[in-house]
Amino acid sequence: MSGKYKGMENGKESRCEQCIVRQFNSLRAMSKDELRKISETKTTRLVKKGEAIFEEGEKLNGVFCVRSGISKLSKLSANGKDQIVKLATKGEVLGQRSVIAEELSNLSAVAVNDMEVCYIPKDGIVNTLNTNPNYAVEVLRHMAHDLKEADDVIVNMSQKTVKQRVAEAFLYMKNNFGEDKDGFLSLSLSREDISNVVGTATESCIRIISEFKKKGYLKTSGKKIGIANEEGLIDLIER
Amino acid sequence: MSGKYKGMENGKESRCEQCIVRQFNSLRAMSKDELRKISETKTTRLVKKGEAIFEEGEKLNGVFCVRSGISKLSKLSANGKDQIVKLATKGEVLGQRSVIAEELSNLSAVAVNDMEVCYIPKDGIVNTLNTNPNYAVEVLRHMAHDLKEADDVIVNMSQKTVKQRVAEAFLYMKNNFGEDKDGFLSLSLSREDISNVVGTATESCIRIISEFKKKGYLKTSGKKIGIANEEGLIDLIER
DNA sequence: GCTTAAACATGACAAATATCATGTTTTGTT
DNA sequence: AACAAAACATGATATTTGTCATGTTTAAGC
Numbered sequence: 218m219s220g221k222y223k224g225m226e227n228g229k230e231s232r233c234e235q236c237i238v239r240q241f242n243s244l245r246a247m248s249k250d251e252l253r254k255i256s257e258t259k260t261t262r263l264v265k266k267g268e269a270i271f272e273e274g275e276k277l278n279g280v281f282c283v284r285s286g287i288s289k290l291s292k293l294s295a296n297g298k299d300q301i302v303k304l305a306t307k308g309e310v311l312g313q314r315s316v317i318a319e320e321l322s323n324l325s326a327v328a329v330n331d332m333e334v335c336y337i338p339k340d341g342i343v344n345t346l347n348t349n350p351n352y353a354v355e356v357l358r359h360m361a362h363d364l365k366e367a368d369d370v371i372v373n374m375s376q377k378t379v380k381q382r383v384a385e386a387f388l389y390m391k392n393n394f395g396e397d398k399d400g401f402l403s404l405s406l407s408r409e410d411i412s413n414v415v416g417t418a419t420e421s422c423i424r425i426i427s428e429f430k431k432k433g434y435l436k437t438s439g440k441k442i443g444i445a446n447e448e449g450l451i452d453l454i455e456r
Numbered sequence: 457m458s459g460k461y462k463g464m465e466n467g468k469e470s471r472c473e474q475c476i477v478r479q480f481n482s483l484r485a486m487s488k489d490e491l492r493k494i495s496e497t498k499t500t501r502l503v504k505k506g507e508a509i510f511e512e513g514e515k516l517n518g519v520f521c522v523r524s525g526i527s528k529l530s531k532l533s534a535n536g537k538d539q540i541v542k543l544a545t546k547g548e549v550l551g552q553r554s555v556i557a558e559e560l561s562n563l564s565a566v567a568v569n570d571m572e573v574c575y576i577p578k579d580g581i582v583n584t585l586n587t588n589p590n591y592a593v594e595v596l597r598h599m600a601h602d603l604k605e606a607d608d609v610i611v612n613m614s615q616k617t618v619k620q621r622v623a624e625a626f627l628y629m630k631n632n633f634g635e636d637k638d639g640f641l642s643l644s645l646s647r648e649d650i651s652n653v654v655g656t657a658t659e660s661c662i663r664i665i666s667e668f669k670k671k672g673y674l675k676t677s678g679k680k681i682g683i684a685n686e687e688g689l690i691d692l693i694e695r
Numbered sequence: 696g697c698t699t700a701a702a703c704a705t706g707a708c709a710a711a712t713a714t715c716a717t718g719t720t721t722t723g724t725t
Numbered sequence: 726a727a728c729a730a731a732a733c734a735t736g737a738t739a740t741t742t743g744t745c746a747t748g749t750t751t752a753a754g755c
Contacts, residue, residue, distance in 0.1 A: 292607065294615035295694055302607050317593075318600040323607060346593050353592035354556075354585050360599045361557040367606035368531065368541050368562060374613040375655025376533035379742065408703065416614025418743050423704060440751085455534055618712070647733065657713050662734060679721085 232256045233335070238284050241308025246355035247345055255341040262334055264288075270326040270334060271312060277322050279338040281311040286332025287394065287404060290324045291413065301414045302370070303363075304329070304404075306394065313356065316342060329406065374416055377454070382415040383425045384450040387435065391444055400436075401443035471495045472574070477523050480547025485594035486584055494580040501573055503527075509565040509573060510551060516561050518577040520550040525571025526633065526643060529563045530652065540653045541609075542602075543568070543643075545633060552595065555581060568645065613655055616693070621654040622664045623689040626674065630683055639675075640682035 233256040239245050247255065261284070264270055270281055273292060283305055290303045290311070302324060305311055315322045316339045346353045373382060387402070394404035406414070412422035426442075429435040434453075436445040444450065472495040478484050486494065500523070503509055509520055512531060522544055529550070530540045541563060544550055554561045555578045585592050612621060626641070633643035645653070651661035665681070668674040673692075675684040683689065 292611050294611050296615055298615055300611045300614050302610055314600045314603055317596055318604065320604070323604050346596070347589050350586050350589045350592050353589050353596060357556055357585070357592060357596050357599065360596065360603060361553045364553055364599060364603050364606060365557065365559070365562050367603060367610065370610050371541055371606065371613060372531050372533050372539045374610060375539050376535055376537055407701095419702095420704085420744080421742060423702095427704070646731095658732095659714080659734085660712060662732095666734070 231261055233259065236284070236335075238282065238308050242282065242310050243352065243355040243359050244282065244310070246349070246352040248349065251341070251345050251349065251352070255337055255345075258341055259335045259337045262336055264328040264332040264334060266328050266331050268328050270328065270332075271322055273322060273325045275322050277312040277315045277339070279336050280313050280316055280342060281326070282335045282337060283307055283309050283311065284333040284335060286328055286330040286334075288326045288332060288334075289329050289410065289413075290326050292324050299325075299413045300416055301410065302367075304393070304414070310359075313342075314360070317346070317356075329404070329410065379415060379417045379421055380425055380428075381454045382417070383411070383422060383429070384434070384453045386411055386414050387429075387442070387444055388447070388450055388454075391447075396443060397441075399438075399443070400445075401438060401441035405440055405442060470500055472498065475523070475574075477521065477547050481521065481549050482591065482594040482598050483521070483549070485588070485591040487588065490580070490584050490588065490591070494576055494584075497580055498574045498576045501575055503567040503571040503573060505567050505570050507567050509567065509571075510561055512561060512564045514561050516551040516554045516578070518575050519552050519555055519581060520565070521574045521576060522546055522548050522550065523572040523574060525567055525569040525573075527565045527571060527573075528568050528649065528652075529565050531563050538564075538652050539655055540649065541606075543629075543632070543653070549598075552581075553599070556585070556595075568643070568649065618654060618656045618660055619664055619667075620693045621656070622650070622661060622668070623673070623692045625650055625653050626668075626681070626683055627686070627689055627693075630686075635682060636680075638677075638682070639684075640677060640680035644679055644681065 232253075233239060233244065234249065234252050239252075244252065244255070259282075264286070270288060271277060285307055288305045288311065289301045290305060291299045291301045293299055305326070311326050311334075312322060346356065373385065377385070390402050390404050390406070394402065396402050408423050408426065409419045411426075412419045415422060426435065429450075430437060432446075432449065434444070434446045434449045436443045471492075472478060472483065473488065473491050478491075483491065483494070498521075503525070509527060510516060524546055527544045527550065528540045529542045529544060530538045532538055544565070550565050550573075551561060585595065612624065616624070629641050629643050629645070633641065635641050647662050647665065648658045650665075651658045654661060665674065668689075669676060671685075671688065673683070673685045673688045675682045
């Protein structure tokens with residue numbers, strides 16, 4: 218399968234100053250000069266589907282800026298199950314929290330797709346944080362947003378049924394990762410991954426997906442899943 | 457019941473520069489001068505048990521620094537139940553997230569005890585954020601910590617049983633709010649509040665507390681609850 | 696292309712949890 | 726002190742969800 222990594226433009230495009238991805242994240246608040254310095258220290262890396270970018274408990278000496286592909290951020294719980302806390306896509310900066318708090322990573326990041334990420338050693342990040350308030354505030358805004366999202370997830374986890382959470386997961390995937398022209402989700406997660414997002418047993422998740430298909434809420438075509446009746450799903454969530 | 461508010465030293469003690477509470481939060485990264493300015497704009501307010509400091513959906517024009525007492529931060533879910541996302545105590549700054557993200561508050565803050573809070577209009581906060589990187593980074597560190605905690609809560613919610621979560625709630629209360637000389641928790645929450653922390657039905661919570669008493673994990677004396685066998689609870693959580 | 700492992704699927708059952716009903720105790724108010 | 730309203734408690738039952746078992750389909754490696 219050649220051309221698999223065609224998303225990567227190497228050589229001349231590899232300077233952060235030119236990178237469009239930057240528009241989506243806090244790096245856009247850096248000055249030209251800061252960005253140039255960062256760019257000199259960064260390295261680009263391809264991560265294949267299933268590979269880890271970093272693991273829970275690992276000490277991170279830098280952050281990872283996602284150029285393409287999607288990563289699942291998960292945490293292993295005492296009972297041996299993974300809980301996916303967030304799905305990160307183009308533009309997101311992984312490991313930022315750990316670097317800022319100067320703690321070991323509390324999450325693992327594993328590629329759900331083939332990915333292209335840039336590794337940025339923490340020195341440049343930390344220096345800029347300490348000298349450029351615009352950048353610090355921008356990072357802060359992103360983190361504030363993440364925190365709100367996390368709070369929302371807490372509420373959903375505790376107050377909604379598994380069925381409702383599965384429905385939400387599909388709407389989330391549609392809204393955040395889009396769908397193709399035939400209405401199938403661009404991101405296709407395994408049933409197991411979905412159950413790890415939702416926080417349920419894989420079998421329960423499979424059953425619910427089957428039910429949703431029967432009821433006409435979802436449609437499938439081979440491996441792909443699509444939303445066939447969005448109102449139906451929304452209805453289900455709100456009751 | 458006089459002396460109810462004896463925790464409040466009014467007049468001379470009301471300058472932020474002197475406030476011990478500041479040591480616990482990001483305000484300690486402010487310069488003397490910044491702090492003096494903030495202090496001039498702030499107002500102190502007593503909040504009685506059960507009263508709201510702010511409500512979900514409200515626009516916050518400042519933050520609230522907790523001097524004493526405890527507040528529950530909760531969010532109403534579609535099914536009409538409140539989910540308590542966090543309990544905030546002395547030193548915590550409430551509303552910071554909303555002010556930084558320039559969004560309406562996504563949580564309500566209600567006093568669980570009688571409280572004393574200082575209201576700080578956002579201008580001083582925002583100005584300092586934009587000019588003093590030390591302060592911005594300090595706030596960032598706190599937010600990073602909150603985010604980690606929120607992620608942990610997500611994992612607990614989805615992967616642990618109600619019984620385990622109740623056990624954790626009691627250990628949390630002991631570790632964060634302490635106990636009196638007889639080993640009873642300083643913070644006494646109603647069964648309903650506990651169930652809103654844990655994310656379960658009040659009856660389930662009551663039943664589990666009764667069971668824990670029978671098994672000797674918890675002890676009660678009137679309204680007070682204490683941990684009688686910490687190892688027992690820890691054991692329960694880890695299996 | 697064949698083989699093997701992983702992913703998907705479904706039934707039967709057990710366990711956890713919510714809900715409803717009802718009663719008791721505690722607390723706060725007049 | 727009397728009363729009403731919360732808070733606490735417990736039983737009976739329904740519902741949701743997890744677990745185990747087993748089978749089928751799909752995808753990946755040789």
